[in-house]
Amino acid sequence: MKKLPGKFGTIAALLLVAGVVLIALGFIADRQRAFFNYIIMYSFIVSIAVGSLGIVALEYMTDAQWSTPFRRVSEFLSFGIPFLLLLAIPIVFGIHDLYHWAHKEAVEADPILQGKAPYLNEGFFIIRLFAMIVLWLIFYVFIIRNSEKQDKTKEYNLLTRNVKLSIGFAPVLIISMTVTAIDLIMSLEPHWFSTIFGVYYFAGSAVAALSAMVFMSVSLKENGYLAAQLTDKQFHSMSTLLFGMNVFWAYIAFSQFLLIWYADIPEETFWLHHRMHGSWGFISLALLFIHFVIPFLILLPGRMKENRFTLKIMAVWLLFAHFLDLYWLVMPNLNKESAFFSWNELGSFLFIIGFFMLVYKFKADRTNLTPIGDPKIETAVGLHLHPDISID
Amino acid sequence: MLKKLKEKFVEINSDLRLEERSNEIYGVTAIFETPDSVIEAAKKIADSGYEQWDVNTPFPIHGMDDAMKLKPTKLGYATFIFGSIGTLSALAMIAYMSGFDYKNIIGGKPFFSLPPSIPITFELTILLAALFTIIFTLIIFNKLPKINHPLMDTEYMRRVSSEAFGIFISAEDKKFNPDEVIGLLKSLGSSNVSLVYKFTIDEEKIQMPIFKPAFLGILAGTAILTAAVTYIVLNYVIYTTPFDWMTNQQKLNPQKMSPLFADGFGMRMPVEGTVARGFKPYEFLGKPDSSIKIVSNPMPYAKEVFELGKKKYETYCSPCHGNYGKGDSRLNGQFPNPPTLHSDKVRNWKDANIYHVIVNGQNIMPSYAKQINENERWAIVHYIRALQRSQNALDSYMPDDSNKK
Numbered sequence: 001m002k003k004l005p006g007k008f009g010t011i012a013a014l015l016l017v018a019g020v021v022l023i024a025l026g027f028i029a030d031r032q033r034a035f036f037n038y039i040i041m042y043s044f045i046v047s048i049a050v051g052s053l054g055i056v057a058l059e060y061m062t063d064a065q066w067s068t069p070f071r072r073v074s075e076f077l078s079f080g081i082p083f084l085l086l087l088a089i090p091i092v093f094g095i096h097d098l099y100h101w102a103h104k105e106a107v108e109a110d111p112i113l114q115g116k117a118p119y120l121n122e123g124f125f126i127i128r129l130f131a132m133i134v135l136w137l138i139f140y141v142f143i144i145r146n147s148e149k150q151d152k153t154k155e156y157n158l159l160t161r162n163v164k165l166s167i168g169f170a171p172v173l174i175i176s177m178t179v180t181a182i183d184l185i186m187s188l189e190p191h192w193f194s195t196i197f198g199v200y201y202f203a204g205s206a207v208a209a210l211s212a213m214v215f216m217s218v219s220l221k222e223n224g225y226l227a228a229q230l231t232d233k234q235f236h237s238m239s240t241l242l243f244g245m246n247v248f249w250a251y252i253a254f255s256q257f258l259l260i261w262y263a264d265i266p267e268e269t270f271w272l273h274h275r276m277h278g279s280w281g282f283i284s285l286a287l288l289f290i291h292f293v294i295p296f297l298i299l300l301p302g303r304m305k306e307n308r309f310t311l312k313i314m315a316v317w318l319l320f321a322h323f324l325d326l327y328w329l330v331m332p333n334l335n336k337e338s339a340f341f342s343w344n345e346l347g348s349f350l351f352i353i354g355f356f357m358l359v360y361k362f363k364a365d366r367t368n369l370t371p372i373g374d375p376k377i378e379t380a381v382g383l384h385l386h387p388d389i390s391i392d
Numbered sequence: 393m394l395k396k397l398k399e400k401f402v403e404i405n406s407d408l409r410l411e412e413r414s415n416e417i418y419g420v421t422a423i424f425e426t427p428d429s430v431i432e433a434a435k436k437i438a439d440s441g442y443e444q445w446d447v448n449t450p451f452p453i454h455g456m457d458d459a460m461k462l463k464p465t466k467l468g469y470a471t472f473i474f475g476s477i478g479t480l481s482a483l484a485m486i487a488y489m490s491g492f493d494y495k496n497i498i499g500g501k502p503f504f505s506l507p508p509s510i511p512i513t514f515e516l517t518i519l520l521a522a523l524f525t526i527i528f529t530l531i532i533f534n535k536l537p538k539i540n541h542p543l544m545d546t547e548y549m550r551r552v553s554s555e556a557f558g559i560f561i562s563a564e565d566k567k568f569n570p571d572e573v574i575g576l577l578k579s580l581g582s583s584n585v586s587l588v589y590k591f592t593i594d595e596e597k598i599q600m601p602i603f604k605p606a607f608l609g610i611l612a613g614t615a616i617l618t619a620a621v622t623y624i625v626l627n628y629v630i631y632t633t634p635f636d637w638m639t640n641q642q643k644l645n646p647q648k649m650s651p652l653f654a655d656g657f658g659m660r661m662p663v664e665g666t667v668a669r670g671f672k673p674y675e676f677l678g679k680p681d682s683s684i685k686i687v688s689n690p691m692p693y694a695k696e697v698f699e700l701g702k703k704k705y706e707t708y709c710s711p712c713h714g715n716y717g718k719g720d721s722r723l724n725g726q727f728p729n730p731p732t733l734h735s736d737k738v739r740n741w742k743d744a745n746i747y748h749v750i751v752n753g754q755n756i757m758p759s760y761a762k763q764i765n766e767n768e769r770w771a772i773v774h775y776i777r778a779l780q781r782s783q784n785a786l787d788s789y790m791p792d793d794s795n796k797k
Contacts, residue, residue, distance in 0.1 A: 233454075254510060261507050264499060302468055 004361050012357030019351025026344040033344055035094035036334045039184055040326045041348035042087055043201075044208070046180060047322060048356065049080030050136050051209025054173050056143060057166035060159075066234055068380040069370055070217045070226055075147060076363035077212055077356060081140045084133045091184070092126055099125075101190040112191055120187055128183055132176045139169045150373035159375060177202045185326075188333040192271040196256050203249040208322040210242045215315035216360070218308050225369055232306045239305035239314075243295075246318065250292040274332045279339040287328050291321040323349070413542075413589040419562040420573045421548040422582035427453050430557035433580040434459045437559065440576070444565035448543075448552040471525045478520030482513040531602055542590050560588075670765055674751045677761070681748060689743040691770040701775030704768045708760055709776075717779040728756055733776055734783045746773045 023041075026034035052074040059067045095102045100113070101120040107113040113120070143165050150158040178198025186197050194200075217238065220226045260268045275284050295314055304310045331339065371377055424430040427449070434447050438461040447456060490496070491504035501508070530536045543549050543560065552558040559582075561573050570587065577585045602608075629635055644650055650658035667673055676684045691697045706715065714720040717733035724730070731738075738746070750769050753759040764772065781789070 258507050258510065262499070262501075264501075300472070302464065 004364055008357065009361050012354050012361060014354070015350045016354030016358060019347050019349070019354055022343060022347025023351060026347055030344065032097045033334060035090075035097045036330055037345055037348045038090055038094065039098065039188075040323070040330050040345075041352060042084075042091060043180070043184055043326050043330075044323055044348075044352055045080055045087065045355065046084065046177075047201075047205035047208040047326075048212050049078050049084065050173065050177065051205040052077035052213065053081065053136065053140055053143070053169070054206070055209055055213060056147075057139075057169045057173070060143075060163045060166035061170065063163070063376075065376045065380045066237055068374055068376045069230060069234075070213070070220075071147075071374075072367065072369050072371055073216045073220070074209070074213050075144055076360045076367070077209070077216070078140055078144065079359045079363050080356065081133070081136050083355075083359070084136070085130070088129050088133060091129065095122055095125065099187055099190070101187060116190060120190060125183060128179055132180055135172055135176055139165060139172065143169070147371060147374075148367055151368050151371060152373065154373040154375075156375055158373075174198070174202060177205065185329050188330060189271055192268065194256055194260070194268070194271075196252060196259075200249075200252050200256055203245065203252045204322050204325050206245045207242070207249050207318055210238075210245055211315040211318040211322070212356070214238050214242055214311055215319070218312050218315070220369070222308065235308065235311060236302070236305045239299060239311055242315070242318070243299040243305070246292065246295055246299075250296075253292075274336045275328065278337055280328075280332050280336075283324075283328055283339050287321070287324055290317070291325060295321070323352075412592040414592045416590045417563045417570060418542040418588045418590045419560055419564075420570065420577065421543070421546070421558055421560045421586055421588055422577035422580070423548065423551055423584040424557045424559070424581065425583055427557060429581050430559065431455060431459045433559055433577070433582070436580055437561070437576070440567075442561055442565050442567055444562035444568075446560050446562075448549070448558045448560060450552065450554055450557075453557075467525070467529065470528065471521050474524035475517045475521035477524075478517040479513055481520070482516035483509060486512060540591060540593070542588055546588055548584075548586065548588070668762070671761070672766060674761060676748060677752060677759075679752075681745060684744060684748050686742050686744045689747075689770050689773055691767060691774060693774070697771045697774055698778060700768060701771035701773070701778075704764060705772050705775045705779075708763060709772065712757070716783065717776060718783070730757075734780055738776075739780055739784070743770075743773045743777070746776060 023034065023038070026037060055074040056071060056078065058064075059071055091098075099120075100106055101116065102122055107117055118124075143162055146158045146162045146165070149155075178201075181198050181201035185201065186193065217226060217230060218235070221230045257272065260272055274280060295318060298304055298310065299314055327345075422433075424433060430447065430449065431453060434456065437445060438459065447460060449456070486509045487504050495503045497503075548558055548560075559577065561568065561577075563570075574585050574587075631639070644658045646659065648658045649656050653660070709717075710721065712719075712721055712723055712730035713733055714724075714730075719730045719732035721730060747769055749757070750764065750772065751759060751761045760769075
């Protein structure tokens with residue numbers, strides 16, 4: 001089993017420490033802004049970690065074989081889920097800085113907040129926050145444990161058990177993602193609501209998780225870790241899936257926009273208004289082009305889908321686009337007039353990269369990159385008639 | 393009887409089975425029993441340098457493109473262009489229809505704007521991309537619905553459509569030599585190699601199927617039938633029972649007749665003595681001027697009251713009495729003339745008398761009670777007083793610091 005170079009771990013640790021330092025300084029400098037950044041960071045980590053578990057579940061549910069050679073990439077990335085228990089704790093301390101509905105005087109004066117109080121209150125919020133993590137953790141532990149156990153025992157019924165677990169995980173995934181999005185992001189503006197918000201966050205997370213998987217798979221292949229199992233056909237399929245999910249995200253984003261725009265009801269439109277004025281308007285336009293128009297035009301031609309360089313660039317691009325998307329959702333609630341980006345925001349950015357690199361390395365050093373015990377791996381490798389390939 | 397019908401049906405549909413084959417070879421077909429063997433064979437044939445050949449399988453086989461050394465298709469570019477035509481046409485169509493031709497105000501939105509145009513644009517992009525791709529590729533290039541391909545109705549095609557895999561090498565190929573090809577295919581492991589002959593009818597002389605009268609006839613017939621059925625259903629059927637149960641309901645719609653009342657009218661007048669909301673019955677309605685009780689104007693001397701009075705006066709009173717109450721509206725010259733409000737009679741009236749005329753009407757002036765509510769009437773009275781004062785101003789009305797003549 002080829003190990004990742006030591007350099008990888010060092011860079012990861014440096015990024016993580018730099019991120020932590022910047023975040024800590026951010027809390028000292030401007031506490032509220034730091035908490036808003038923290039929400040963006042936490043949502044992004046959930047997107048990728050839980051989204052990756054969703055990718056694993058998707059493969060099991062659809063009995064896909066083409067993705068088995070690199071399923072472990074997503075499994076390693078989903079190792080971020082146990083850490084969510086720690087990462088969620090600062091949010092508990094930030095509820096008063098973040099959420100308007102947590103201020104008793106505001107609720108007493110406002111009938112709308114009173115109406116939402118049975119759901120939007122501190123206690124229930126905290127319960128939901130950790131309940132979601134526990135739910136994800138349960139499925140993570142069982143699915144991943146079965147997958148890793150299969151390497152040694154090569155039992156077939158571990159596969160069927162994982163399929164059943166994945167089928168059970170699907171509704172849990174979409175409901176928990178919806179709850180997370182509503183609680184953490186939508187309730188930042190408690191007077192506003194959108195019934196498609198959960199789907200919007202889910203679509204964005206799907207794009208982010210797929211981008212992370214694509215980027216890691218291409219990089220690993222280029223450095224010889226996943227040598228023979230990945231061919232142009234699989235990159236084409238990965239790329240098509242990524243492209244499709246991105247178009248889906250754009251579809252949901254536009255649906256949300258169009259319905260609010262067309263009905264023109266003030267209780268809904270004000271949220272969009274904040275994001276269309278001043279420098280936020282510029283960011284909104286940038287989001288449209290960065291998240292949809294440019295990736296659409298670049299990933300549409302078939303040649304581009306198989307070009308590994310393009311794939312890597314687009315994967316990183318879309319990860320950045322998802323970060324921009326979360327930023328656009330969260331930050332206008334802090335400052336309605338102008339957008340801003342400085343060292344405070346950089347901290348969360350660096351932390352995320354360092355975090356996932358370390359998470360990945362921890363797992364990759366201990367587990368086989370290819371699921372050699374999975375019955376599907378032989379068909380997967382043999383799919384393109386390379387009978388002389390050995391699995392590393 | 394049913395059997396005869398079935399036989400007739402089969403006969404009509406399979407007249408091609410009886411179509412004669414010439415002695416000219418069209419090509420050689422070979423059957424393979426497994427996907428692996430057909431892929432291996434395809435690789436070797438591609439390597440051998442044949443160009444006019446094809447593989448026929450009941451389902452797509454992974455890796456066949458590479459085995460056959462097929463070049464990537466350029467179809468995507470064509471579809472992209474068709475799709476772009478769809479996008480541009482949709483936007484142009486909406487811009488013309490909503491922005492120029494029929495400017496309908498919908499919900500206060502601009503006549504042409506991008507957000508609501510997106511769903512239609514998106515749909516037309518997909519539609520034209522798919523439609524034109526099919527029309528060009530299937531109909532024009534592939535000449536579908538072709539009904540006379542030499543491979544049709546052969547044992548080869550029957551097997552290859554369901555449970556075997558096959559390779560076909562055309563006689564048009566430069567390297568074609570019947571014996572060589574048969575030998576090659578046999579050596580590659582084919583279980584059944586056979587020759588296919590062309591039809592006696594010269595294929596070039598056959599009209600493109602889409603223009604054949606029978607095809608066009610069926611197309612036109614389907615279109616006419618669909619149109620006719622739609623027309624009959626939407627104009628007649630939905631008005632007959634039971635399809636009319638939703639349109640003809642027992643409930644009373646405005647201006648409908650009703651069997652419940654003797655006069656047949658569905659719409660009824662309010663009950664005698666009904667008072668409209670916000671209005672009070674006027675106790676001196678219909679009574680002469682002398683009988684009214686004189687009450688003072690309850691509306692205060694406030695700017696808003698005068699502005700209200702002015703607005704209502706200009707709406708209801710000025711068409712006859714003129715903007716300044718001089719009776720000089722465009723009705724001046726008619727008989728009877730709308731009187732001026734600056735006559736001594738009116739100036740000496742109390743406010744309640746003016747109020748009485750507004751509510752009761754006088755001579756040819758109708759009652760305005762239904763149009764003007766109580767407060768507005770008193771406000772009009774105030775305004776009339778202001779007009780009267782303005783047309784009969786005394787010097788003493790001027791402020792002290794102004795020039796007095």
